[in-house]
Amino acid sequence: MHRHPNFFQIVDAYISRTPLSGRINRIVGGEAPSKYLERVKKHAGVEDEEFETIIHSHAIDPTFLYRDDFRAFFADRKERILRRIESAMGKEISRMETADQEIFTEEGDEEES
Structure with missing residues (x-):
């Protein structure tokens, strides 16, 4: 039986990584982006436009972060x-992918091999 990677394996994938200082990493903690983005922006001391420019520089569309839309974030960042x-x-x-490369399944889904 083959089990697809779970959410935590996906989170640890390269696509979801971006360099953060230790201070920002502590602000982020284990929370969803919609919870921590305003704190990060406040800590950086920048306005909305500059903050979004910084996020874009990491090949990230902030729209998906503010919506906590991890699937869209992952697909978009992968393409970027x-x-x-x-x-x-x-x-x-x-860009060819097979079913075996699909990483998003419903929680608990399993595939037999």
Whole structure:
């Protein structure tokens, strides 16, 4: 029996990583983005527009963070990072995926192999 990665494995995936200072990491804690983004912005001492520019610089659309829409965040950031890699390499990366590569399943779903 093959078990798809659970949410915590997805969270630890590269796509969901971005460099944070120790202070910001403590502000973020284990909360959802909708809970911590305003605290991070306040700590940074920046206005909304500059804060969104900073978030965009990490290949992140802040819309998905404010909505706690992890699926959309993950798909969008994956595509943004792939486009950056393609630009650096000067060639396309295949976007073909198989069912085995699908990481999002309903909680507790299992696939037999």
